[in-house]
Structure formats: structure tokens, C-alpha cells
Amino acid sequence: MKLDCDVIRDLLPLYAEKLASPASSALVEQHLAECEACRAQLEQMEKPVPVQPELQPDAPLRSIRKTLQKKSIRIAAAAVLTVLCAFGLVFWMGGAKTPVTAEQAQIWTYNKKEDGANLCVLEVQGKNVRLETEGGFSWGKEYITVRAMRYTFPGLHAALTKLTGSEIVSTEIAVSRTQLLTVQCADETRYYRDGQQEDVVTQEQGVFEKG
Incomplete structure (x- = not known):
């Protein structure tokens, strides 16, 4: 039985891809009707393989660019606020x-x-x-x-x-x-x-x- 399972599992990839000969396919199907372990192996093979999204070459650069833009906006806002506060202080001092x-x-x-x-x-x-x-x-x-x-x-x-x-x-x-x-x-x-x-x-x- 051990030898039969090893032989069948060698044929399973071809069987799953519909590439096995009719004689091999018949042998595999006969074995699968009796072997739960090999059936589980075949089910695992037939599950769709999740496709990982292909990383864009400039993805890291875009992330860095976005971070720098946010930082630039914060710096610009802080600079404007500082200038306004400075002007307010100068005019207050001038009118004191x-x-x-x-x-x-x-x-x-x-x-x-x-x-x-x-x-x-x-x-x-x-x-x-x-x-x-x-x-x-x-x-x-x-x-x-x-x-x-x-x-x-x-x-x-x-x-x-x-x-x-x-x-x-x-x-x-x-x-x-x-x-x-x-x-x-x-x-x-x-x-x-x-x-x-x-x-x-x-x-x-x-x-x-x-x-």
C-alpha cells in the first residue's frame, strides 16, 4: 500500500493538470476511491494558489515621497504660524x-x-x-x-x-x-x-x- 501511494502521488500532479495518460488516470482514480490520504493530497493540489500582487518598482519611492510631502506641509504650516506669531508680537510690542x-x-x-x-x-x-x-x-x-x-x-x-x-x-x-x-x-x-x-x-x- 505504501508503494502504491508513493506511485500515485507521483502521478497526482499530472492527473491534476489533466496531463496523465488514460491508463494512468484510471489507475489514479481507482486508488483515490480507496485512499483518503491521496484524495486529500489531490484536493490540496487543486486549490487555487493566491496570487501575490506584483510590487511596483517605484512603490518604496512613492511611499517616501508621500512621507516627505506630509512632513513638508507640517513644516510649512509651522513656519507660517511662527511668522504670524512673530508679527503679532512685534505689533503688540510696538503698541505697548x-x-x-x-x-x-x-x-x-x-x-x-x-x-x-x-x-x-x-x-x-x-x-x-x-x-x-x-x-x-x-x-x-x-x-x-x-x-x-x-x-x-x-x-x-x-x-x-x-x-x-x-x-x-x-x-x-x-x-x-x-x-x-x-x-x-x-x-x-x-x-x-x-x-x-x-x-x-x-x-x-x-x-x-x-x-
Whole structure:
């Protein structure tokens, strides 16, 4: 029986592929009717062989390329976020300021004649103190209001105002001798006209005493 199985198993590949002669096929079929082991061997041979997908030559390269693209996107996003944060920090630093008291501002006023016009000049001499003009400056205005502020980063603020084209705040402001100049400080509001500080201010709405 052992010899018969060995002979039959040698013929099984040909039988499975329909290549065995009729006599060999009859012998194999006769044996298979009686031998369970050989039948199992034939069934195993007749099972479809799974076909492995053929690897593309550039598959590793595509995988590496995809990984690099994802990494590049992350790096670009991080770079953009860093630049935006840097710009935000620069503008915040440029605008960082606090109001100062009249004593800290060290306010000085004097009259001078320039280009034939009599002017009242107000100047602050406190460290890093600047004058902000409220609502813009105009010689046609009857009232001019400025605020005394201390900029945390005066150089950076000056650079940003030049870059954006906005009016640069200064340590002094010149108005006509007839204009009322209001200076807002952290502790008080002062009024100046014709180079002199006024205690009582007359406006269109009425008379206001210096607060």
C-alpha cells in the first residue's frame, strides 16, 4: 500500500493538470476511491494558489515621497504660524504703552515764531514719553487734544508708524497761539493757550473748570 501511494502521488500532479495518460488516470482514480490520504493530497493540489500582487518598482519611492510631502506641509504650516506669531508680537510690542502723570511727562511750554507764525509749543521731556494727538492734527481746529504716553519700546513703535504710514507721535507739538491745547495725563488734564496753562477753559458748550 505504501508503494502504491508513493506511485500515485507521483502521478497526482499530472492527473491534476489533466496531463496523465488514460491508463494512468484510471489507475489514479481507482486508488483515490480507496485512499483518503491521496484524495486529500489531490484536493490540496487543486486549490487555487493566491496570487501575490506584483510590487511596483517605484512603490518604496512613492511611499517616501508621500512621507516627505506630509512632513513638508507640517513644516510649512509651522513656519507660517511662527511668522504670524512673530508679527503679532512685534505689533503688540510696538503698541505697548501706559499713560503717565504730568510730573512724569515733565511738560514745558513756550512761544516761538516760525515762518512768520506765532506758535505755542508744548514739549515733554520724560523718559520715553510721547504725545499722541487725538483725532489728528489740524490748524483749523479750535481745540487740540493730546495724551501723554510712555511707550515700552519707543524705537519699535517709531519704526512701525513709519512702516504703516501713520502719524508719528512726537515729544512736542506746536499749535497756534489761539488754539486751546488739552493735555491728558494719568492724574490730571491740563489746558494751555498762548503758551500759558489755564485753570478755566471756555468751550462752545459752556465753561469748565480745570479738573
